[in-house]
Amino acid sequence: ILTTLKPFGSVSVESKMSNKAGSFLWNLRQFSTLVPTSRTMRLYPLGLCKTKIVHSNWNILNNFHNRMRSTDIFRYLFQDAFILKSDVGFQTRGISTVTALRIDRLLYAKRLFFDSKHSLVSVDKFNGELKKVNLHHEVSSEDVLTKETKPNRISSRKLSEECNSLSDVLDAFTKAPTFPSSNYFTAMWTIAKRLTDDQKRFEKRLMFSHPAFNQLCEHMMREAKIIQYKYLLFSLYSIVKLGIPQNTLLVQTLLRVTQERINEYDEICLSVLSSVLEVMEPCKNVHVLQMGFRILVDQQVWKIEDVFTLQVVMKCIGKDAPIALKRKLEMKALRELDRFSLLNSQRMFEVLAAMNHRSLILLNECSKVVLDNIHGCPSKIIINILQSCKDLQYYNLDLFNGLADYVAATFDVWKLKKVLFILILFENLGFRHVGLMDLFMKRIVEDPESLNMKNILSILHTYSSLNHVYKCQNKEQFLEVMASALTGYLHSVSSENLLDAVYSFCLMNYFPLASFNQLLQKDVISELLTSDDMKKNVHKLHILDTCLKLDDTVCLKDIALSLPQLPRELPPSHPNAKVAEVLSSLLGGEGYFSKDVHLPHSYHIDFEIRMDTNRNQVLPFSDVDTASATDIQRVAVLCVSRSAYCLGSSHPRGFLAMKMRHLNAMGFHVILVNNWEMDKLEMEDAITFLKTKIYSVEALPVAAVNLQSTS
Numbered sequence: 121i122l123t124t125l126k127p128f129g130s131v132s133v134e135s136k137m138s139n140k141a142g143s144f145l146w147n148l149r150q151f152s153t154l155v156p157t158s159r160t161m162r163l164y165p166l167g168l169c170k171t172k173i174v175h176s177n178w179n180i181l182n183n184f185h186n187r188m189r190s191t192d193i194f195r196y197l198f199q200d201a202f203i204l205k206s207d208v209g210f211q212t213r214g215i216s217t218v219t220a221l222r223i224d225r226l227l228y229a230k231r232l233f234f235d236s237k238h239s240l241v242s243v244d245k246f247n248g249e250l251k252k253v254n255l256h257h258e259v260s261s262e263d264v265l266t267k268e269t270k271p272n273r274i275s276s277r278k279l280s281e282e283c284n285s286l287s288d289v290l291d292a293f294t295k296a297p298t299f300p301s302s303n304y305f306t307a308m309w310t311i312a313k314r315l316t317d318d319q320k321r322f323e324k325r326l327m328f329s330h331p332a333f334n335q336l337c338e339h340m341m342r343e344a345k346i347i348q349y350k351y352l353l354f355s356l357y358s359i360v361k362l363g364i365p366q367n368t369l370l371v372q373t374l375l376r377v378t379q380e381r382i383n384e385y386d387e388i389c390l391s392v393l394s395s396v397l398e399v400m401e402p403c404k405n406v407h408v409l410q411m412g413f414r415i416l417v418d419q420q421v422w423k424i425e426d427v428f429t430l431q432v433v434m435k436c437i438g439k440d441a442p443i444a445l446k447r448k449l450e451m452k453a454l455r456e457l458d459r460f461s462l463l464n465s466q467r468m469f470e471v472l473a474a475m476n477h478r479s480l481i482l483l484n485e486c487s488k489v490v491l492d493n494i495h496g497c498p499s500k501i502i503i504n505i506l507q508s509c510k511d512l513q514y515y516n517l518d519l520f521n522g523l524a525d526y527v528a529a530t531f532d533v534w535k536l537k538k539v540l541f542i543l544i545l546f547e548n549l550g551f552r553h554v555g556l557m558d559l560f561m562k563r564i565v566e567d568p569e570s571l572n573m574k575n576i577l578s579i580l581h582t583y584s585s586l587n588h589v590y591k592c593q594n595k596e597q598f599l600e601v602m603a604s605a606l607t608g609y610l611h612s613v614s615s616e617n618l619l620d621a622v623y624s625f626c627l628m629n630y631f632p633l634a635s636f637n638q639l640l641q642k643d644v645i646s647e648l649l650t651s652d653d654m655k656k657n658v659h660k661l662h663i664l665d666t667c668l669k670l671d672d673t674v675c676l677k678d679i680a681l682s683l684p685q686l687p688r689e690l691p692p693s694h695p696n697a698k699v700a701e702v703l704s705s706l707l708g709g710e711g712y713f714s715k716d717v718h719l720p721h722s723y724h725i726d727f728e729i730r731m732d733t734n735r736n737q738v739l740p741f742s743d744v745d746t747a748s749a750t751d752i753q754r755v756a757v758l759c760v761s762r763s764a765y766c767l768g769s770s771h772p773r774g775f776l777a778m779k780m781r782h783l784n785a786m787g788f789h790v791i792l793v794n795n796w797e798m799d800k801l802e803m804e805d806a807i808t809f810l811k812t813k814i815y816s817v818e819a820l821p822v823a824a825v826n827l828q829s830t831s
Contacts (some may be wrong), residue, residue: 137800227587236442242667274298276354279307286327300347301339302355310357324363337370344377349384352377352394362397367403373403376692380488382412390417390430394436410438415663418445421452427464431457431471439476446477454480462722465489466501469508478512488537491522497536502527506545515549524553531559534569550588550773561589561598571605577617580624586766587777599625601754603632613648616657623660626667627774629781639664649684658684663778666721670785696726696759699793702806703727703757706814711740718787723779726793727757735789735815753815756788759795 274292282589283289287309293304312320327333340359356374378393384761385393393413400406419435424430434449453468460468465486472479490497491507502523509516510517510663521637527534527542539560547555564579566572570580580602606613606621613621622639623694625632648657661683703713707729717728730739739752764776772780772792780790791813799804 139182146231156703208806210686214363236497262499272762274303274312276303276306276310278312279303283307283311286323287330290327290330290332290336293336297336297339298352298419300335300343300355302343302347302351303359304357305338305340305362309361312362327362329727338721341370341373344374345381349381350386350389350392352381353389353396357396357399366401372405375409378406379412380417385416385420387424387429389424390420391426391432394432397436413444414438414441418448419515422446424452426457427459427461431464431467435471435474437475439474441475446475448474449475450477450479450482453479457482457485460486460489461727462489462493466497466505469505469512470549473508473511476511478514480514483512483514483516487516489521491519494522499534499542503538503541503545506542506549509546510545515767517551520546520767524551524556528556528559530552531556531563536563536567536575538577538685540582541717542576544578547582550763550765550767551585551771552588552771554588557583557586561594565594565597565601568605570600572747573609573617576602576605576609577620577624580621584624584627587627587772587774599628599630599632600814603635606632607634612632614637615644616653618644618649619648619660622664626664629667629671629776629778631667631671666782667778669719670782696793696795696798698798699727699757699759699804699810702798702803702810703729705803706810707738711742712738712739717756719783721782724787725756725783726759729755729757729814731755731814738814754788755791757791757793758782759798761795 127762161819277291278727279289283292289304289308289311293301297442312323314325331432341356347355352374356371356378358369359374360366366372371703378396382393397406397410415436417437421433424433430449430452434453434773437445437449457742468482472482475666489493505519506523508514516589524546527539531539539556543557545559561583566738589598603625610618618635618639622632622635625635645661648661649656651657700710700715704710707713712729714728715726717725719725731737732739733751733753736755758776758779763773765772783790793813800808801809
């Protein structure tokens, strides 16, 4: 029907409008048989809708016919159309975009727009046909020829299959451009995904310099308001992924149109829009689109049927989204829990981490599914799960043991790099799996040539932090291999990396001479004390100096380091008052122990008790001054938190183990009191617990790392 509009004459504008108004109105009245009473939506930048009643059968035109001039009728009907070029004297408006004359998309399958040659264009969205009606009286044979020879629509999939490069797609566009232009951008991104990084860079340079590229961008901007919404989103995603700068007119125009048409969404559009927002950099238009997206999700979350779409939306919603929206999405996911596939359960960890929402119910249920189907789980999934657990501070001992057991059982098929990355994530979580760490040590001893500098630093940090090597059978062999590997990089290693490596060796009570001699050179020390991270370097150098003076295995005791003064170790902001009360009741008053004791080498202990050498009797501090030092056993009571131990065990981590070793070297017997356990005990039980600890007849050897009673 749209293509049968009677053409205007070639006379002047005023004459044409007055003489042909009746003919034009006759054409418009034909719509009354097809377009019933309906409600049209007005789009706003945030995608919100405001309805406006449209009178049935276009009767409003009859009222205007009697009250307005024909020229006013034309301007009223086309007030939303922007004519870019006029050959008959129409006054153009100062707007650089093309707006479509909108027909209800649910009732009518075609839309109108004006092309740059002042022709009325009808777009059939079902078959992609473009039909032109020239507004002038004469129709040239050229137009007829173009109409007869116009190319058929080609899909993005067919384009990506037939073309081998981005330039091939642009060449196809040059030969026979078809509607919509979004197919060309989608095809180019599909091809780019198949290329290597070097090939991508080369192809993108050719794409930007191709003579048809600017023309394709212009077509895309012109079609943005008339193509289906999902194709608009596909093209925007492809354009951003192809590396077209985000501050260009093309990207910003598509962003703006995406905002205006956001209420045309369906589930596919929600998923694609989520992916678009995920890859775009922050800017004003992206922020507005993000806010509109959140409003849309908040209103439509209960209508989402596909679990994958739900997870994509949750992942994109942002860490700064309102907590009410996060909880609503959590409730929706809980409702769909029975429909979760294995992949959905595996992805849920990453999704919750992306929105920074720790849902224990979802995490626990998904953990069970992951463990039940652990065999054949890809390394990427395991790494993503552990990284998400770290971000969410989710500590599930059963999940960690199950993942580590699987890696240990299939250890021979894993690459060294993958296993090391998993061990690093376990260290971040404070989890120590003895079997897996022993297997990894064995492989390092068997194949030391596979180590590079980055691997050496990571391995030393992981094993020293978890205090794993102190009682291993191949401890000495493993440490020698690591020291030898580090020696091979001494000529190229940076000062800070060398300090990190030597610090890790100190935590493990091992002191390789070559690495120490390199680190203790004056120019290296001077560089560390003047670096940007000076405070951290000074702290590690003080620990190194303490190890040189207190550890028996060190052969460099005559070296003295001149270092800035280190602040004393601060006591806890909330000292354990319950432990002080228990000690006062058990020992007979506060005169039998001392609180917040500062020791040499910047060490601090919570409580100090002085006893006879057999630890059978507590001595009051007033009597200690007159007693011989050889007749006194000093007892250090340390109140420690969960983080001082490896997850789910009483095995002390690296720094606590070193502190205990140094306190032993200073003549202390060390007692560890777990804060979380003491808080749960009644007063009588707490007194019994400390009495057993203090008056134990077992004496720990002074010369070794005495951790067996606590592990």
